[in-house]
Amino acid sequence: MGSENRPLRMFFFPFLAHGHIIPTIDMAKLFADRGVKATIITTPLNTPIILKSIQSFNTLIQIQTIDFPCAQVGYPQGYENMNSIPSPDLIHKFFEATTLLQDPLEQILQQSLPDCLIADMFFPWATDSAAKFGIPAIVFHGTGLFALCAYECLRLHRRYDHVSSDSEPFVIPNLPGEITMTRSQVPDFLKYNEDTIVSRLMIASKEAELTSYGVIVNSFYELEKDYADHYRNFLGRKSWHIGPLSLYNTKTEEHECLKWLDTKKPNSVVYVCFGSVTSFPDSQLRQIAMGLEASGQQFIWVVRKSKKDKQEEEWLPEGYERKMEGKGIIIRGWAPQVNILEHRAVGAFVTHCGWNSTLESICEGVPMVTWPVYAEQFYNEKLVTEVLKIGVPVGVKKWMRMTGDGIKREAIEKAVNRVVEGEEAEEMRNKAKVLALQARNAVENGGSSHSDLNSLIQDLCRRRSPLEEVKF
Ligand code: UDP
Numbered sequence: 526m527g528s529e530n531r532p533l534r535m536f537f538f539p540f541l542a543h544g545h546i547i548p549t550i551d552m553a554k555l556f557a558d559r560g561v562k563a564t565i566i567t568t569p570l571n572t573p574i575i576l577k578s579i580q581s582f583n584t585l586i587q588i589q590t591i592d593f594p595c596a597q598v599g600y601p602q603g604y605e606n607m608n609s610i611p612s613p614d615l616i617h618k619f620f621e622a623t624t625l626l627q628d629p630l631e632q633i634l635q636q637s638l639p640d641c642l643i644a645d646m647f648f649p650w651a652t653d654s655a656a657k658f659g660i661p662a663i664v665f666h667g668t669g670l671f672a673l674c675a676y677e678c679l680r681l682h683r684r685y686d687h688v689s690s691d692s693e694p695f696v697i698p699n700l701p702g703e704i705t706m707t708r709s710q711v712p713d714f715l716k717y718n719e720d721t722i723v724s725r726l727m728i729a730s731k732e733a734e735l736t737s738y739g740v741i742v743n744s745f746y747e748l749e750k751d752y753a754d755h756y757r758n759f760l761g762r763k764s765w766h767i768g769p770l771s772l773y774n775t776k777t778e779e780h781e782c783l784k785w786l787d788t789k790k791p792n793s794v795v796y797v798c799f800g801s802v803t804s805f806p807d808s809q810l811r812q813i814a815m816g817l818e819a820s821g822q823q824f825i826w827v828v829r830k831s832k833k834d835k836q837e838e839e840w841l842p843e844g845y846e847r848k849m850e851g852k853g854i855i856i857r858g859w860a861p862q863v864n865i866l867e868h869r870a871v872g873a874f875v876t877h878c879g880w881n882s883t884l885e886s887i888c889e890g891v892p893m894v895t896w897p898v899y900a901e902q903f904y905n906e907k908l909v910t911e912v913l914k915i916g917v918p919v920g921v922k923k924w925m926r927m928t929g930d931g932i933k934r935e936a937i938e939k940a941v942n943r944v945v946e947g948e949e950a951e952e953m954r955n956k957a958k959v960l961a962l963q964a965r966n967a968v969e970n971g972g973s974s975h976s977d978l979n980s981l982i983q984d985l986c987r988r989r990s991p992l993e994e995v996k997f
Contacts, residue, residue: 533640533985537665538566538630540645541593541623542607543801544881545667546571548743550578551770552643552665557585558773559982566633568593568626570605578776589637591629598622608801613927620722623647627654634658640989643741649729652737661738661988664730668880669744670752670766671912672904675700677731677760685711692922699759701751702912709923710903739763741981743770743884745967745974748960749908765977769884769964771863778861782825782854783868789823792872792954795941796865796891798827799877802927803898807840809930814845816937817853822945824853825871827860866891872954873944875919875937877929878905887915890961892953894919894940898929915957917943 535556539549546567553563563586565575572588579586593605600618604611610619631654634642638658644651646666655662666673675697679685682698691709708716714724734740744766746753756762786794797817799805805813810828817824830840846855862882865871866889874886875894883905886893893916895906903924909916919932919940944950967974 533561533982533989534564534637535561535641535643535985536564536566536589536634536637536639538642538644538648538651539665540607540647540667541568541571541605543574544879545645545647546574546606547774548667548768548770548881549643549645549665550575551773552741552743552767553586554579554582555767555770555773555978556982557582559978561585561982563587564589564637564639566591566630568605570603578774589633591626591633593622594625595622597625617722620647620726624650624722624726627651630654631657634660641738641985644733646730646733647726649726649733652733656736661985662733664733664737664740665743666730666740667743668901669884669905669908670742670749670756670764671908672880672901673740673742673762674752674755674760675704675904675907676901679706679711680715680731683715685716701755704907704911706903706907707922710897710921712899712924713926734762739765739981742766743768743880745769745964745972746977747963747967747973748887748913765981767974767978767981769888769968769974771881771885772888772964772968774863778864780861780864782856782860783864785854786825786865786868786870789870791869792945793823794868794870795820795822795824795873795875795894795945796862796871797824797875798860798862798882799829799896799898799929800879800882801829803877803879803929804829804927805929809932810840811842812932812934813937814840814842816934817941818845818849819934819938820941820945822873822941825856825860825865826853827856827858827862830857873941873950875941878902878909880905883909884964887913887957887960888964890954890958892916892944892950892957894937894944895921896929896932897921898925899927913956913960915953915960917953 537549537553539545557563566589569590595602598618598621600622627650642655642660642662643665644662652662678697678700684695684698685708688695688708692707694705694707697704740762866885874891876882878895878897895909895916896919897903897906910918917940920936966972
């Protein structure tokens with residue numbers, strides 16, 4: 526069969542965490558919609574969440590499983606997702622196990638010889654694996670262009686080594702927009718030259734950006750123009766921005782909270798959620814509870830805790846939920862976030878600035894209270910509050926490891942009210958609505974993300990032709 530007659534075959538290899546798997550599923554759907562045969566590679570315990578999301582695509586998107594090699598590194602069985610690591614001390618073992626996925630990946634690539642591999646940034650070695658079989662690998666970071674540029678400018682210039690204290694602001698060199706940071710907001714693995722598996726993977730992923738076929742970014746040009754140009758022209762990365770990927774997720778879930786939202790006025794509810802990994806000590810959760818109550822705003826608050834029988838939960842002030850009845854809802858566990866954000870009753874989002882959450886909020890025109898904790902979340906905060914001006918910071922001073930802390934209820938109350946009430950809030954909401962419209966235009970026919978996607982598909986089709994003659 527001639528190469529022009531058969532669909533492109535693309536393999537997707539997301540990191541084992543919800544924040545990476547979710548946009549990868551949306552990306553696979555996007556490519557499948559364009560006639561690409563997509564295969565997602567993952568481990569057995571991550572398969573159900575993917576299967577559930579691709580039901581209507583079952584002939585176009587397939588799943589290939591590889592076993593999670595936990596025994597080899599002494600990591601307990603049954604926790605194959607970053608969101609379920611049983612103890613924070615096991616995080617490095619979890620990452621170590623993921624590096625052992627290289628051999629099984631290579632077996633799959635050798636057997637299937639796809640036209641392209643899209644591999645997560647935490648699998649930088651996948652670029653070399655794909656190269657062994659003449660397959661182009663594309664890196665998927667799952668974050669935006671501002672964060673990619675900010676991180677690279679920080680890493681290359683190490684300006685934070687030349688400040689007199691952790692709290693002295695410095696301008697990130699060579700980054701458009703005169704963006705300031707403090708050393709305490711810089712990730713530990715950068716400022717302390719840590720030699721851990723995660724820091725090694727982070728460095729290797731920067732190298733993979735250059736040695737791979739290019740980088741796919743979940744963003745759209747109009748959102749981060751200066752940084753899209755900077756990334757391509759100044760930092761020299763070949764990139765395609767094809768997002769927001771969440772716009773391809775059109776599923777409406779059933780959930781009580783959506784019915785509750787139906788009874789509320791437009792823009793009258795604050796949604797509070799810190800993603801799929803971040804946690805807080807009980808003392809911080811109590812401050813959040815009191816801050817929300819003091820703000821007087823209605824809210825939906827997602828907490829990553831399960832309900833313990835009928836006894837009072839220590840992390841909540843006594844009788845809190847009863848007192849808040851009608852005014853606020855607490856969801857323990859998983860919330861239908863995209864459906865909540867797109868509800869007209871939701872007027873603000875208190876977020877940890879994970880990139881998926883940030884982009885989902887932008888897509889729905891919802892201004893934010895920014896509460897970054899770790900990873901690249903501090904850069905996302907800068908983008909939201911200083912560049913786009915569609916959010917206010919709650920005032921986090923320090924990069925932490927997945928567990929946030931140190932924010933008092935008064936700061937929460939103040940930031941929440943600032944983003945909901947008054948002229949400044951109105952201005953932020955208007956700006957956010959313009960961006961939401963631009964996001965939709967970007968993915969429409971002729972839009973910037975649509976064009977980038979076309980150009981990537983054309984590149985891959987052109988590229989495979991000469992190889993195809995060898996293969997067939
Ligand atoms: N999410 C969700 N319900 C929840 C928590 C999170 O649907 O209760 C989704 C959210 O919509 C987003 C992803 O999980 O798509 C979280 O990704 P993000 O990059 O924001 O943060 P991470 O979890 O990676 O820290």
